[in-house]
Amino acid sequence: MENFSIKLKVWRQKNNKTQGKFVDYDIDDLNEHMSFLEMLDVLNERLISSREEPIAFEHDCREGICGSCSMVINGKPHGPLKGTTTCQLHMYHFNDGDNITIEPWRAKSFPVIKDLVVDRTPFDRIIQSGGYISVNTGSAPDGNAIPISQEDALYAFDAAACIGCGACVAACKNASASLFVSAKISQLASLPQGQPERDKRVVAMVDQMEVEGFGHCTNTGACEAECPKEISQEYIRKMNWEYHRANIKG
Amino acid sequence: MLDSRIPPGDLSSKWSDFKSKVPLVSPANKQNLDIIIIGTGLAGASAASSLAEMGYNVKAFCFQDSPRRAHSIAAQGGINAAKNYQNDGDSVYRLFYDTIKGGDYRSREANVHRLAEVSTNIIDQCVAQGVPFAREYGGTLDNRSFGGVQVSRTFYARGQTGQQLLLGAYSALSRQISKGSVQMYNRHEMLDVVMIDGVARGIIARNLLTGQYERHFGHAVVLATGGYGNVFYLSTNAMGSNVTAAWKAYKKGAMFGNPCFTQIHPTCIPVSGDYQSKLTLMSESLRNDGRIWVPIKKGDTRDPKDIPEDERDYYLERRYPAFGNLVPRDIASRAAKERCDEGYGVGSTKMAVYLDFKDAISSLGEDTVRSRYGNLFQMYNKITGDDPYHTPMRIYPAVHYTMGGLWVDYNLMTSVPGLYSIGESNFSDHGANRLGASALMQGLADGYFVLPYTIGEFLSKDIRTERISTEDEHFVKAEKKARKRNETLLEIKGTKSVESLHRELGKIMWDNCGMSRNEKDLKNALVQIKDLKNSFWSDVFVPGSDNELNTELEKAGRVADFIELGELMIYDALDRNESCGGHFREEYQTEEGEAFRDDENYTYVSAWEFKGKDKEPKLHKEDLDYKEVTPTQRSYK
Numbered sequence: 001m002e003n004f005s006i007k008l009k010v011w012r013q014k015n016n017k018t019q020g021k022f023v024d025y026d027i028d029d030l031n032e033h034m035s036f037l038e039m040l041d042v043l044n045e046r047l048i049s050s051r052e053e054p055i056a057f058e059h060d061c062r063e064g065i066c067g068s069c070s071m072v073i074n075g076k077p078h079g080p081l082k083g084t085t086t087c088q089l090h091m092y093h094f095n096d097g098d099n100i101t102i103e104p105w106r107a108k109s110f111p112v113i114k115d116l117v118v119d120r121t122p123f124d125r126i127i128q129s130g131g132y133i134s135v136n137t138g139s140a141p142d143g144n145a146i147p148i149s150q151e152d153a154l155y156a157f158d159a160a161a162c163i164g165c166g167a168c169v170a171a172c173k174n175a176s177a178s179l180f181v182s183a184k185i186s187q188l189a190s191l192p193q194g195q196p197e198r199d200k201r202v203v204a205m206v207d208q209m210e211v212e213g214f215g216h217c218t219n220t221g222a223c224e225a226e227c228p229k230e231i232s233q234e235y236i237r238k239m240n241w242e243y244h245r246a247n248i249k250g
Numbered sequence: 251m252l253d254s255r256i257p258p259g260d261l262s263s264k265w266s267d268f269k270s271k272v273p274l275v276s277p278a279n280k281q282n283l284d285i286i287i288i289g290t291g292l293a294g295a296s297a298a299s300s301l302a303e304m305g306y307n308v309k310a311f312c313f314q315d316s317p318r319r320a321h322s323i324a325a326q327g328g329i330n331a332a333k334n335y336q337n338d339g340d341s342v343y344r345l346f347y348d349t350i351k352g353g354d355y356r357s358r359e360a361n362v363h364r365l366a367e368v369s370t371n372i373i374d375q376c377v378a379q380g381v382p383f384a385r386e387y388g389g390t391l392d393n394r395s396f397g398g399v400q401v402s403r404t405f406y407a408r409g410q411t412g413q414q415l416l417l418g419a420y421s422a423l424s425r426q427i428s429k430g431s432v433q434m435y436n437r438h439e440m441l442d443v444v445m446i447d448g449v450a451r452g453i454i455a456r457n458l459l460t461g462q463y464e465r466h467f468g469h470a471v472v473l474a475t476g477g478y479g480n481v482f483y484l485s486t487n488a489m490g491s492n493v494t495a496a497w498k499a500y501k502k503g504a505m506f507g508n509p510c511f512t513q514i515h516p517t518c519i520p521v522s523g524d525y526q527s528k529l530t531l532m533s534e535s536l537r538n539d540g541r542i543w544v545p546i547k548k549g550d551t552r553d554p555k556d557i558p559e560d561e562r563d564y565y566l567e568r569r570y571p572a573f574g575n576l577v578p579r580d581i582a583s584r585a586a587k588e589r590c591d592e593g594y595g596v597g598s599t600k601m602a603v604y605l606d607f608k609d610a611i612s613s614l615g616e617d618t619v620r621s622r623y624g625n626l627f628q629m630y631n632k633i634t635g636d637d638p639y640h641t642p643m644r645i646y647p648a649v650h651y652t653m654g655g656l657w658v659d660y661n662l663m664t665s666v667p668g669l670y671s672i673g674e675s676n677f678s679d680h681g682a683n684r685l686g687a688s689a690l691m692q693g694l695a696d697g698y699f700v701l702p703y704t705i706g707e708f709l710s711k712d713i714r715t716e717r718i719s720t721e722d723e724h725f726v727k728a729e730k731k732a733r734k735r736n737e738t739l740l741e742i743k744g745t746k747s748v749e750s751l752h753r754e755l756g757k758i759m760w761d762n763c764g765m766s767r768n769e770k771d772l773k774n775a776l777v778q779i780k781d782l783k784n785s786f787w788s789d790v791f792v793p794g795s796d797n798e799l800n801t802e803l804e805k806a807g808r809v810a811d812f813i814e815l816g817e818l819m820i821y822d823a824l825d826r827n828e829s830c831g832g833h834f835r836e837e838y839q840t841e842e843g844e845a846f847r848d849d850e851n852y853t854y855v856s857a858w859e860f861k862g863k864d865k866e867p868k869l870h871k872e873d874l875d876y877k878e879v880t881p882t883q884r885s886y887k
Contacts, residue, residue, distance in 0.1 A: 015798065033522045035633075041527055041749070048747045048802070053793050056801055058315065060488040062528045064629065065413055066319040081632075088632045113459060114799045121436065124316050128428040132421035133380045137300040137698045138371070140378035144335060147389025157382040157407060160414055164318055193380050 002031050004096040008043070010055055011103045013112050020112065022101070032092035036079065037062060037069065039091055056115040064088040064228065067163035070170075071116045072103040077167035077226045085165065085228040105166055107175035109213045120166050122212035123180060129208035130201040131184040133193050146192050159187040161229045168223035168231075174215030179223035181209050182239035183231050189242055199246035206243050252505070252857055252872045255659040256360040261878050262342075265364040268660075269703055273710035280305035283709055284717065286453055286468030288440045288495050290317030292412075292419055292690060293673025294474030296697025299422035302431035304702060306709075309466055310423070311435045311455055313490055313804075318420045321476060321488040322693060325412025326533035326626065328394060328404035329376075329690040331369040336393050340401040342366045347879060349688060352398045352578050353653070353681020354831035354847060355881035356508070356855070358874060360660060361678050368699040369691050373405055375698055379418040383407050394622075396686035397534055398578035398886070404687045409533055409626045415690055419697070438464070439804060440495045441732040443471060443502045443669060446724045450502075450669035454725070454732045458804060461797040463729050465720035469712050470668045470705060473499060474697065477652035477674040479512065481812045481819065482764065483756020485649035486518060486531040492808040493815050496656050496675050504664035505857040505870060507657035507677030509815065510822035513684055513832050514765050515650030516582035519633055520602040529648040530633055532605070533626055534686040537575045539610035539619065540643070542566050542582070544594040544603050554596070554604055554642050565589055573886040580683045580832045580845075581886060583647035587765050588843065590646070597644045606642035647765060651689060653680040653832065654822075657857040657872075661704035662696060665857070668708060672696035677855065682831025736796050739806045744789030748802055751786050752809045758782065759816050763823050768836040772824045779817045786813060818858055818867055825869060828852045840883075849881050 005028035013020025027043055034042070037059050044054035060068040069086040073079035079089045094100065102116065110118040148156075160183070168179035185202050188194035194201070217236055224233040257268045275283065283306050287298045290312040298310040312320060332345040345366040350357060373391070377383065383405050384392040393402040407414040426432040437458040444452040444465070452467040478493035479485035500506045517532045543562045550557065565585055567574045577585075586603050589595065596602050611619050616639060620627070627638045634644070656664050656671035658678055663670050673693040680688065719725075762775035786809070794800040829838040829845035830852070838846040854871040861868050 031523055031525060034525050035527070038525050038527050042525055045747055045749060048749075048791065048793055051791075051793065054802060056799060060314060060319055060490050061321060061324045062489060063324050063486075063530055064632075065324050065410065066314075066321070066488065068314065068319055083628075084632060088629070090633065090635075092635060117799065120315060124318075124424065124427075124434075124436070127318075127421065128424040132425045133378065134425060135375075135378040135422075136303045137296075137375060137422075137702065140371075140374040143333070143373045143377040143383075144390045146377065148385055149389050150385050150387055153382050153385040156380070157414075160382050160407075160417065161410065163413070164316070187382065188380050191380050191382070193378055 003028065004030050004032065006030065006094060006097070007099045009099070009101040012055070012115055015114055016111050030091055032090070034091045035062070035087060036073070036089040036091065037087050056117050058117050059087055062087040065163060067165035070105050070118055070120070070166060072105065072170055074101055077105065077170040078228050083228060083230045105170035107169045109175060109177070110166060110169060122214070123164050123166065123177070125212065126177070126181055126205055126208045127184065130197070130204035133188060134197060148191060152190055156187045156190045159183040159231065159235055162231050163229055165228065167226050167228060169214065171222040171226035172215065173220065173222070174218060176217045177209050177212070177214040178217040178236045178239065179227060179231055179233065181205050182235040185242055186235040186238045189238070198242070199249060202239065202242040202246050206239070252657070252665070252870050253659060254358065254872055255661060256358070257660065261359060261363050264360050265367055272703055272706050275706055275710050275713060277305050279713040281307065283307065283712065284309065284468045285470050285472060285705070286466055287311070287472045287474060288453070289320065289474035289476060289675070290420070290423065291320035291322035291474060291476055291673060292416055292693030293697040294320070295416065295419035295423045296694050297472060297474060297672060297701050298432050299419065299426050300698050300702045301705070302426035308426070308432040309435065309468065310432050311438045311440060313437065313439045313458060315436055317423060317434060317436065318417065320416060321491050322416045322690070323413045324488065325690055326409045326531065327396065327535040328406035328411045328687040329372065329415060330396070330403050330685070330687045331373045331405060331691065332366055332403060333370050333373060335391060336402045338401045340403050344401065345369060345403065348399045349679065349685060350681070350879050351884060352683055352685040354683050354845070354884055355681065355849065355853070355876065356830055356874065357679055357681030359876060359878055364700065365679050365692060365695050368695045371699055372691060372694045376415055376418050379421060381407065381414045381418040394535055395538055395576065397537060397576045397582070398573070398685045406535065409535070409623065412690060415694065419694070440498070442498045442728045444725050444728045445502055445666070446718060446722065449667045451718055452720065452725060454728045456732070459799050461800065463733055465725040465729055467718050467720055469715060470670065470708060472670040472672060472701065473656065473675050474672045475675045477655065478812070478815055479649045479652055481755065481816050482649040482759045483753050484521065484526060484529050484760070486515060486529050489528060492811070494808050494811045496671070497811040497815060499656060499664060499666065499669060499671070501860050502666060503860070504666045504669055505657040505859050506654070506818060507855050507857050508654040508682070508822065509819045509858065510763065510826065511653035511682050511832055512649060513579055513651040513653060514583040514647045516579055516586055516647050517605060517645045518648035519630065520597060520599060520644055520646040530629070531648070531650060532630060532643065532645060534579070536605060536623060536626060539614070539622065540575065540605040540607050541609060542575055542603055542605055544589045544596060548593045554606070563594070570886045577886045578683060578685060583765060584834060586647055602644040602646045604642035605645045607638060608642070611639065651684055653677065653682060653684055657855065661707055662701055663708065670701060670705065672701055682833055736803060736807065739790065739792050739803060739810070740796060742788065742790050742792070744791050746785065746789045747791060748806045748809050751782065751790060752812070754782055755809070755813055755816055759819070763820055766834045766836050767823050769824065772820050776817065776820050779813060779820065783813050786810060821867060822856050822858065825856060826852055847883070853881070
């Protein structure tokens with residue numbers, strides 16, 4: 001379908017010191033094969049040609065893997081399509097005449113920087129608090145010296161597929177980062193290489209999550225439902241178990 | 251003037267000899283030495299963490315909001331290593347040989363051999379970091395095959411190998427950030443290299459959030475800034491991938507090596523419209539089980555399911571029976587273009603060929619195919635709306651990687667003392683064509699295992715150099731220049747958007763300096779680019795101001811540099827009167843339409859020197875000396 005039209009309501013906010021508001025834009029020359037971000041490109045080109053400031057939004061790889069894109073579309077992080085980042089969402093999922101609301105991630109720990117761009121550095125700090133295996137370059141044994149069952153490797157892989165976009169936080173009514181944090185903890189706790197720091201890691205990362213001001217998990221499952229990589233909520237159970245295990249041993 | 255500084259001795263012992271003899275820097279001195287690293291992809295993050303572990307002070311910069319988002323993350327298929335875990339006859343020598351041959355005999359033997367040697371350490375390092383590679387039932391590491399080779403040496407993590415390797419390097423980097431040995435600057439873009447007494451001693455960076463200009467001192471500066479495929483506008487690179495850091499280095503005296511060597515990847519999702527912002531790659535690993543074909547009849551518009559076997563042309567299997575669908579990328583790309591140009595293309599634009607899994611699904615079962623390629627099939631389905639389990643994928647070549655880059659010596663130092671270039675941003679290891687799963691290998695080899703040794707040669711002589719104040723006039727001047735340039739961009743207030751000018755550049759480059767090139771079109775393109783440059787600097791419109799987050803201003807600076815780079819690429823393509831690897835000059839082909847290499851006259855690396863604004867760049871030649879391998883006509887038949 002070509003030349004179909006939509007009505008957009010987009011959150012515009014100059015910077016973190018000013019109030020934001022919704023601004024309406026009508027677009028009527030869309031092609032259904034455009035990606036959602038290409039639709040915004042078209043709008044931005046139009047804004048630029050009429051000497052207005054384009055809408056700032058985060059994006060980079062446009063292949064669903066870098067985790068940059070961060071917008072809530074009609075109330076859902078990354079929009080209506082399950083298991084899909086915004087950059088992989090195409091306009092053929094919308095209908096002619098649709099109203100579409102676009103907002104940034106809403107969470108106290110992710111303050112808005114401009115329009116749809118938010119600050120996600122708390123995620124970096126959580127990884128820095130312990131989301132790694134302490135191994136210096138050059139000191140590793142042969143790769144096959146540590147056999148890992150296919151089952152464990154897959155369990156770790158599914159957790160490691162997290163792209164760190166923050167949709168889980170945006171989806172959660174408590175703005176909890178539990179899905180993000182638990183995925184990294186579970187990946188490393190399930191591998192033999194991760195054992196030496198297993199207890200220290202979970203305690204440090206959970207503590208850092210608290211310091212950053214993320215809310216608590218109340219098991220609504222919204223994170224898993226909205227996660228573009230469909231990371232399982234099971235990992236949160238695993239994180240809690242790991243956390244208690246570490247404290248009991250501690 | 252060009253000294254590649256390749257160590258003497260036998261090829262197989264050069265690297266170990268070098269490592270034994272390279273001067274060391276004592277721990278006490280390391281803590282007084284500052285290293286700046288630009289870019290946090292595989293090369294940058296691995297170098298930053300390794301150098302910090304050794305005791306150097308590292309400052310790392312990335313333009314993204316987090317170092318984890320660098321475009322290495324998007325690599326799908328895998329990483330090569332000469333482990334011979336499959337007992338199929340692989341060895342360091344074979345990986346070396348395949349890479350030299352795959353690069354169409356335009357890379358340095360010594361560098362490539364070193365790459366093959368350290369490849370095995372990379373896998374060990376990544377496993378130790380917790381990278382979840384694919385495993386066999388017995389718990390050992392699994393491998394797959396990639397184009398251009400006859401062994402199975404590619405390690406992978408489903409279709410997300412780049413992501414998992416990058417997250418491994420990012421975790422090592424994060425560990426050093428938490429220890430305070432790396433200072434991380436997110437959302438910072440490097441705008442210039444600061445030179446003092448002929449040595450790179452720092453950078454000017456702009457904080458992209460506040461617009462503030464910052465001066466940073468370093469005893470050495472390392473560029474790990476990736477490739478420049480976005481010069482073509484449409485490519486598989488991330489939207490932010492750019493040449494700016496490398497280009498500033500070029501303008502400060504670092505030579506640019508083989509700029510025209512670009513890789514066009516054969517299996518990408520075809521262009522669907524003029525609004526398109528980027529192209530999506532479908533991993534080369536798909537060619538392990540997928541078969542490429544077009545209809546035998548021109549303009550056949552039947553549904554692919556209705557075209558019987560004997561009316562299909564599996565043209566790669568037909569032309570290259572020995573390697574079939576697994577020929578190297580340059581060859582597969584040109585073969586697709588040839589079929590489409592002849593009118594056999596499929597889909598609405600007729601600029602596509604089929605990649606079909608019908609046979610794989612019937613022999614292996616849908617579940618096995620799903621376990622190997624599930625996420626790639628899903629990605630294809632999301633973008634096109636088609637289901638590759640039931641209908642063949644439509645694919646077409648797209649710009650993917652740049653073998654060219656800053657010229658570096660064996661130490662990975664550019665022709666500017668103290669300025670290094672690693673990963674895709676240098677020209678070093680892939681010659682005129684890169685084999686699949688070798689980019690990840692090179693990025694991590696440079697960062698984890700090569701630079702941390704080689705940088706010692708320069709820094710060991712620099713232990714008495716005190717930190718230089720950023721109030722020094724060289725820093726002040728460089729900042730002023732960077733600031734002035736952005737002010738100029740904002741003041742033009744013309745009528746054309748940055749995006750539209752970038753599209754124009756991309757069209758010029760793709761039409762004239764893309765998959766095939768000829769003298770007439772290249773010369774014509776040179777004129778067009780000059781016009782485009784004028785049009786950019788007189789008619790671009792950049793909204794907003796310099797003291798805030800201004801993505802249009804960022805883009806404007808990058809596109810201005812891309813335009814200049816485009817010009818250099820054309821000079822390079824014009825100079826090279828031969829066809830080799832990704833560089834196909836229509837005038838130089840065999841009767842069968844294969845690339846015709848001219849070893850007698852072109853066995854050299856082109857290293858271009860900047861001679862000033864609006865002046866022609868000067869070509870220097872580094873002759874390539876093949877001692878171990880005898881260049882032959884590359885055959886995959």
